[in-house]
Amino acid sequence: MELKALLRTRAWISVMLALLCVLGPTLSVLADNNGALPQAGSKAGSIDHTTIASKNLIPTYAKVLDGWQKNGAKANHNSSITISGSKLAAKSANANAAVGTYNGKNGVLIWSAKGDEWVEYELDVAQGGLYAIEMSYHPFVDSRDRKPIALGLTVDGLSPFIESKSLELYRHWKDKLPIVKDDNGDEIRPAAVDISGWHTWELRDMSGAYLDPLLWNLTPGKHKIRLSGSDPMALESITFKSPVPVADYLTVRNGLPKDAPPVQAEPIVIEAEHVEWKNDSSITLAFDNDIANSPYVRGKISYNTIDGTHWSTKNQEISWSFDAPETGFYKIAVREQQSFVSNRASFRSIMINGNVPFAELKAYRFPYASGWKGVALADDQGVPYEFYLQKGTNTISMRVTQAPVIPIAADMDEATETLVKLSSDLRTLTGGVDDKNRTWDLKKDLPGFVDQLQELSDKLTATREQLISINGRPDAISQGLVTVSKDIETLLKYPDEIPYDAGRMNKMQGKLAELLKQLSSQPLQLDRIYVVPANKPLPKMEATFMEKIQGSLINFINSFKTNEKSGTADDQVLNVWMNRGRDYVNLLQTMADEIFTPQTGIKVKVNLLKDDKLLLFMNAAGIAPDVGIGLPHDTPFDYAIRNGIYNLKQFPDFDEVYTKFAPGAWMPYFYDGGYYAVPETQAFSVMYYRKDILQNLGLSVPDTWDDVYRMLPVLQQNGMNFTPVEHSIFLQMHGLEYYKQDGSGTGLSSEKGFEAFKAWTDLQNKYGIDQKSDNFVQHFRNGSYPIGVADLNAYLQLTVAAPELNGVWGVAPIPGVKQEDGTVVRWTGGNGGDQFASAIFKHTKKPQESWEFLKWWMSADVQERYGTDLETLNGVTFRWYTSNVDAFAKLPWKEDDKQAILEQWKWFREVAKVPGSYYMEREMMNAWTRTVIGGENYRTSLESAIKEVDREVKRKMQEFHFIDTNGNLVRSLNLPVITKPWEGVDKYVKK
Incomplete structure (x- = not known):
């Protein structure tokens, strides 16, 4: 009886889920109320269901802009309005905002946000129309937060489009040079340093979905502009201005001097890894052993390129500076690799001295090609563009843009939603039971289902053709769309059998979701940038056939060499094996050399342990390390019961170390009265x-x-x-x-x-x-x-x-x-999968030195710096879940969220x-x-x-x-x- 009741409940819930799928996910209109929730005991369920779970409650920018333009909103006005950041009209009760001096500028707003706060300005518009918004701002460089400044912007209490709820103001970063080397002569990937100053930025959607900055339709009269956020910054001004149109290349070229003398200078070569700045610290350098890359060091790791996989999303931007020896026309070429996703093109917005010079560079296509290529920025016929540069310092910037593929992504997202709706309709019809003994007439039992499925198949075909046109050739995603279309065609051959195989609908949803995920990546790896006088030939940018043969031979020989000799131990140093990636290992080695060894006199060698299972074999062979770091949370116990690691309670000051961590974190490492590892990372769940x-x-x-x-x-x-x-x-x-x-x-x-x-x-x-x-x-x-x-x-x-x-x-x-x-x-x-520990192995001849290292490694200052540097190098997704609460509290968590996490931590x-x-x-x-x-x-x-x-x-x-x-x-x-x-x-x- 209970099971039957459950099935009836499931069928009823399926009906409600169908309603949900039609309405879509809800988006907030409550930012204006600070996201306040009703108090416990308030009346629940008495609502207008049309306001719930509607994905289109706040429409996208594209739809809103189209509506504004159809209603006569114009962008070709000359009005410009600047509001001083100090001229606040209102602020939230909890806002930590005051007027003062910051980094050389007086009378600016110093907004030391610590939680969800807002500030508000009044704007008086004389001429109505479409306005871009530009901000002059300064991130708090001394803050522990490394991510961009996130803002929401409302006009008169409303978010006109969904993108206005998630705007970003970027920091500027630069890799710390010169690059240092380890004991083997290999370079260690440098961390980025925050070099942010006063910057101006025209507000864009943070995903890079549009070619131009966002526009707001402002009618004549007074308006209230509210900025909401939780990231600290200083704000000098907000400027509302008409958008600047960008003409095509021929128009721009015809407007430039026609009698400029040819530039008589040698080509300028810019090493791509020597950036002037980048707006994301996770855009890292990469080692590539192609013989034509610069610099190329045989048999050694040299970080000589921009990592394409880390420069592939959102508005990630890099800028380089160079000196033009003469005023005149130049060509620009790059040595690049774009072979990360088979047959997929990548797109970049290219700026010269901060502006896109002509429309063709708003989303310049870098086609797929195997290996490294020398590519000149050129038109569809391969004729290089000519850039007019003034003598002296100039800049080239490239920003990731998703704009060309956004229409495809929208179509695929809509197709996924259609499949979700159809699947829900099917579950409602069948009650979630695949009854093989029942006969269906789907056109009669579920009117419109077959027609919608056929329409979906036709739309996917059109989407595929559009993708091929944008990409320049078929790719894995377009072929994936073919597969989904064939799945639909298979279902449509025998529509009355679809209820017997409803699971296929879910599989198609999964395929589309995976294809959509692939579409968002725009990787591009760079080695060098060339600025060449327009009248001179481009330099050699690719390796010759013989050089490629030579490089392959060298790389083949070097592949038999390894600098990671975990199977050997140096009795003169403390041998530490770390079960994490190379960047983790290099960072710890750098910190040990910089801090631990000078303090203690104990030399440390941190080795990369590629698989923790190797410990079992090496320990049996008597070649285990002194210290193991990043051990899965169940490993110490397995070694403890077999007398393979040290009981840390043997050390006199263990009790002092014990009190620095939650007692519950020690539980997996307890055995027979002793503790056999120090909790390193700690992951648990909270409620969202x-x-x-x-x-x-x-x-x-x-x-x-x-x-x-x-x-x-x-x-x-x-x-x-x-x-x-x-x-x-x-x-x-x-x-x-x-x-x-x-x-x-x-x-x-x-x-x-x-x-x-x-x-x-x-x-x-x-x-x-x-x-x-x-x-x-x-x-x-x-x-x-x-x-x-x-x-x-x-x-x-x-x-x-x-x-x-x-x-x-x-x-x-x-x-x-x-x-x-x-x-x-x-x-x-x-969450055991994310909990790791550090331990001392029993065979060590340096137990006291090992213990000193563990105490240093898990100390608050070291854990805080390690977590900060790791996040700076790789981005916020590499947040370090340290078990040391003193360090955890200093990492860049949002204050309100940190309070909730710490409250759960005590339990x-x-x-x-x-x-x-x-x-x-x-x-x-x-x-x-x-x-x-x-x-x-x-x-x-x-x-x-x-x-x-x-x-x-x-x-x-x-x-x-x-x-x-x-x-x-x-x-x-x-x-x-x-x-x-x-x-x-x-x-x-x-x-």
Whole structure:
């Protein structure tokens, strides 16, 4: 009966999901209210459903601009209005904004934003029309934040288009030169230094979707301009001006001097890696061993090019400067590689001295080609463009643009939404059951379905042809569209059989989503830029056939050489193996050479460990390192029970180190009274919520799971839901103990254990939460999961990949369980895949030196600098999840979000390990499957899991002599007991 009820519920929810798919994900109109949420107890569910989950609630810029132009809005006016940053009309109550002096300029707004804040200006427009907005600003260079300044802009309380909610003002960066080398003579990739000053920037959409800056339609009269954000900056002025049209090449060329004398000078060669500035610190240098690259050092790593894979998205821009020896006409050529995605072209906006000189360079196409090529900037017939340059310093800038492929992306996105809608319609029809015994007449049973599917196939064909035209040739994406079209044609051959294979619709959605993801990348690798007098030939830019043969031979020989000799150890230095990427290793080596060795006199060699499984073999061969870093969280325990690593409690000052980390973070590294590793990174989950959707639904952020249960009907009535929750997140706060304190078996068999397991499975069986979630971030963006639990990786993904949600989502501690005394318990385990540790191996001859290194490595100052430098080098997605809370609190987290994360941190308690504990995860999931999928009684199912886990734990406890052959406990593991939240974060949590 319960299963039938569940199926009926599922069918009903499918109807609501169909409504959701038609309406699409919601976007905020609440930024003007600071994203405030209603108080607990406010009326929920009494809403106008047309305001919820509508992707088009705030339309795109393209649609709005088209509407403005059709209604007569003109851009060809001469009006220009400048507002001083100091002339505030209003500001939010929490805004840290004052007028002062910053970096040489007086009377500017110094906005030391610490949370979601806003400032407002009044604008008096005499001449109506379309205006571009230019800002003169200065990022806070001394701030710990490394990302661009994110802003939302409203006019008279409204966001006219979705792109206005996610604007960015960029910093300027420059690689630290000269590049230093390691002991092997290889260059170490340099970190970028923030060189930001006072900059001007015309506001653009942050994705690079449009060729020109954004425009706003301002009618005559007074307007209120509000800027909202949470990133600190100084603001000198905001200028509203008419857009400057860019003519085509022939028009521009005809307007230049016709009698300019030929330039008599040698070609100017610019090494691409020597940038004047770049607007993203994650645009890094790359080593390429093509023999024609400059510089080329045989057998050594030399960072001699701009990394194409890291210069491929959004508005990433690089600028180079050079001196023109004479005034006159020049040609420009580049030595580039564009072979990252088969047959795919990449596009760049190219500026000379800050401006696009003619329209053809707004989105210049670099076609796909295998290997390195010398390419002159030229027209469709290959005739090089001529650039008129003044004698002296000039600049060339290139900015990534997605504009040419945006129409394709829009078509593919629309096709995906159509498939989602059709899939929902199909699930509604079938109730989610593929009944092979039922006969369907789809045209009658689901009117319009077949016609929509045919129309979708035709649209995909047209999209493919348009993509080929833009790209210049067929590519993997256009071929992928052929595959999807063929899948649709296969379904249309026998439409009445579609309900028997509804899963194919979901597979097509996945294919389109993956193709759409590929479309957003525009990689381009550069070695050199050439500025050549127009009357002179271009220099040789590619290797000859014989040089290529020579280079291949050299690279082949060098491939047998390696500088990473992890299998050997130098007795004169401390050997550290790091289980991370090369950039991580190089950064740590640099810091050790710069800080640790001068302080202690201990020389350190940090080696790259490409696979942690190699430790097992090398340890058996007696060639393990002194220290291992980046070890998976389950590795130390496996070595501890086999006497392979050091018990850190042997060191006299261990207790002092212990107090610097959450007690719950030490749990996986405890064994038989000792601790065998230091927690290095710590990842756990928090709750994410959409402010806009919850306010529209009249819901408040839940504090307990009872609050969640009360809000679920409202969410589900509107086609939404809460995320599934992992057992380690849910069960501990509900009173479950995974193991007995002596380690002899599970602690699941208590009544609290059964109650906790039932509460966990009731999330699906009773409350209708989905059984699994394939992609939380995507569900969160489209509004189907406006609230849910996810790890910190989701935070970074939303920060980077969901600019449209700026200011309308927040973070809170995970809902807890209220106790009799009124306190709310939020115990939760972590995400083991993102938790790593550092340990000392037992064979080391330098235990004290190893311990000194571990203490230094995990100290607050070192962890803070390591995390900061890592993020500067690679971008915000490389945020370092340090276990040192003193360092964590100083990394560039948004203040409000950091408070929520730290509040959850105090309740972090990882599950302890015992011999045989690897069975727990498998059996817990088996028990869940039996109860939720199979409908088995929760108590019977959990008892089966307990029996299996206890059998394996007992077997392993006997193997390691904790239990004798008669099954009697010989000695206890004495697992730590943590009953109080950690007070170590209290100094950072605001009351």
